Amino acid sequence: MKRSFLALALLAGSALSVPAFAGQVPGAASDADIPISHRDRVYTAEQFSNTVSVTDPVDNKLVGVIRLGDPQPGNFSPLYKGQVLVHGMGFSSDHKTIAVVSIGSNSVTFIDTATNAVKHTTYVGRSPHEVFFTPDGNEVWVTVRGEDYVSVLDGKTFEEKTRIKVPAGPGMQIFSPDGKYGYVCSSFNPETVVITVADHQIVGHVKQDSPFCPNIAATPDGKQVWFTLKDTGRTQVFNAQPPFNMLKSFETGPISNHVNFAHNANGTFAYITIGGLNVVKVFRTDDFSQVATIPVGKLPHGLWPSGDGSRVYVGLENADAVTAIDTMSNKVIATSAIGQAPQAIAYVPNAVPEGDGKQGLQALGVAGQATHLGLVAVQGKTAGAKGAKEEGPTSVSLFDQGLIQVLQASVTGLEPKQPYVLALARQPNGEGGLEPLAVFMTNPAGSAIVNATGQIRQVVQGEDKIQRRYLVIAQGNAAKPGPVVQVQQE
Structure with a gap:
């Protein structure tokens, strides 16, 4: 960092012109640094x-x-x-x-x-x-x-x-x-x-x-x-x-x-x-x-x-x-x-x-209210996309909007370019039938950003005497979901 310019940056005020971007992006490397x-x-x-x-x-x-x-x-x-x-x-x-x-x-x-x-x-x-x-x-x-x-x-x-x-x-x-x-x-x-x-x-x-x-x-x-x-x-x-x-x-x-x-x-x-x-x-x-x-x-x-x-x-x-x-x-x-x-x-x-x-x-x-969850792989059911974590590859946020939430899942660790379903399951292991929330296709890296809206937090946490469901990811599509490959982390 260009400490020789420090005095100039400190003395500069409304009456003096300071370099616009302090030697950092988006300015030039020759500009002076501006201390925090x-x-x-x-x-x-x-x-x-x-x-x-x-x-x-x-x-x-x-x-x-x-x-x-x-x-x-x-x-x-x-x-x-x-x-x-x-x-x-x-x-x-x-x-x-x-x-x-x-x-x-x-x-x-x-x-x-x-x-x-x-x-x-x-x-x-x-x-x-x-x-x-x-x-x-x-x-x-x-x-x-x-x-x-x-x-x-x-x-x-x-x-x-x-x-x-x-x-x-x-x-x-x-x-x-x-x-x-x-x-x-x-x-x-x-x-x-x-x-x-x-x-x-x-x-x-x-x-x-x-x-x-x-x-x-x-x-x-x-x-x-x-x-x-x-x-x-x-x-x-x-x-x-x-x-x-x-x-x-x-x-x-x-x-x-x-x-x-x-x-x-x-x-x-x-x-x-x-x-x-x-x-x-x-x-x-x-x-x-x-x-x-x-x-x-x-x-x-x-x-x-x-x-x-x-x-x-x-x-x-x-x-x-x-x-x-x-x-x-x-x-x-x-x-x-x-x-x-x-x-x-x-x-x-x-x-x-x-x-x-x-x-x-x-x-x-x-704007400060959200619930954060994770999904983990069912052993032997995920591809383990190169570089993805073996534990907890998918993070889920439920952003509170008042009555409902926006769900966003950062999905990784799946097979590339394949269809999947984000769903609610009756059992933690994904058994007992699935209720689809969103369908998606993974990208060439086996990842996807998946969104849904609704009163999802209340369901996955069993609030207000609601029968609890569990977030899962299954292969296939909404009409015919296949095997469950990721389940909600406890």
């Missing part, structure tokens, strides 16, 4: 509580939540005006604005970091996924995953100014530190494209090993771009400069989710969340060697480094928590409670220039 302070904030976008949690990184405590929408079934109303499925996140180069994508309501919400107030909401095309400001702050790019374009918004008015046509299903975009290129991967097609920011022209094509890319990031030195493949559990690295050639493609593990970087005295490292293994894997960017595997908790999803690279913060989707990793020791140093099912995460240095930053924030309330 009470002015910094960690933001997490939470899909089932429709909230943004705001955490102070000094003491790793939740400051409060920004409530963008209501839980189910309130958000089913035709008169509902809030946001649904709060998911993606980016922030501006001046640290004054975060942009939050809500998949279900096709929106981007712009929030003032100093006051936590919503400044503007822009509605875009079907199922947007991620959003980020260009380094100069002039534009905001939104990947509209349900269609075939990037929606380009004006960085000041937040209104759409143009669209850039790309392969169908753009998953995420990120920019080179110098602001010259935008890199857009796809969630539906095996192709990443490189676009010049100045004139919105596609100038490069990179082949993905499989179609489902959820996340992409560029190194602060401007030399590499890394992206993950959630369906096959792989990660690829390509040259951030022409000819944009592939540098590395390797297996990282089932439900490889987000990737980001931290630079410290030991070098620059890529951190990748592996949801199916409940770990973060760490790789050097110079020789791609793996240097650490960090157990973090259930279904790690988004992650982002602190302004000085000393920590990486990780959202735990099936644990409703955010975890801090010390990048020198690569060990978890803190975990704090947040809203339901955190997705994207952003660490914004100097987000709150003065005051306590609590204006407009609310308590967690129902």
Whole structure:
């Protein structure tokens, strides 16, 4: 870390200009580090509580939540005006604005970091996924995953100014530190494209090993771009400069989710969340060697480094928590409670220039209520997908919505590309008949994310004199379930 710049970063205030991103992503490696302070904030976008949690990184405590929408079934109303499925996140180069994508309501919400107030909401095309400001702050790019374009918004008015046509299903975009290129991967097609920011022209094509890319990031030195493949559990690295050639493609593990970087005295490292293994894997960017595997908790999803690279913060989707990793020791140093099912995460240095930053924030309330379960393999009935844990391969969260819950299961350890049923059984071992909740097909890594809704917690815990049932996974389909392969863990 560049301690020679420390005095500049400490003295800089409203009257002095500070480097935008502290030598960490999404800025340049030559920028100064910004030490962790009470002015910094960690933001997490939470899909089932429709909230943004705001955490102070000094003491790793939740400051409060920004409530963008209501839980189910309130958000089913035709008169509902809030946001649904709060998911993606980016922030501006001046640290004054975060942009939050809500998949279900096709929106981007712009929030003032100093006051936590919503400044503007822009509605875009079907199922947007991620959003980020260009380094100069002039534009905001939104990947509209349900269609075939990037929606380009004006960085000041937040209104759409143009669209850039790309392969169908753009998953995420990120920019080179110098602001010259935008890199857009796809969630539906095996192709990443490189676009010049100045004139919105596609100038490069990179082949993905499989179609489902959820996340992409560029190194602060401007030399590499890394992206993950959630369906096959792989990660690829390509040259951030022409000819944009592939540098590395390797297996990282089932439900490889987000990737980001931290630079410290030991070098620059890529951190990748592996949801199916409940770990973060760490790789050097110079020789791609793996240097650490960090157990973090259930279904790690988004992650982002602190302004000085000393920590990486990780959202735990099936644990409703955010975890801090010390990048020198690569060990978890803190975990704090947040809203339901955190997705994207952003660490914004100097987000709150003065005051306590609590204006407009609310308590967690129902957003902090969830029940967490696990399913274990029936001996001899699961394939044991490569890299999956033998014990407890599937984690289940029941996110409280008031009257009902949203169930989310992070399923691993099954046969690849095969049909399965998540069901309720009368007996703990799966015998006595099955009541299907959801049918699903595993991906090439033998994994899947499975959702259902209903009064499921009351049933699986036998509440209110309800006859208890047990969560299981069986082979086959709802009409004709086959053998039970995973059962609820007691």
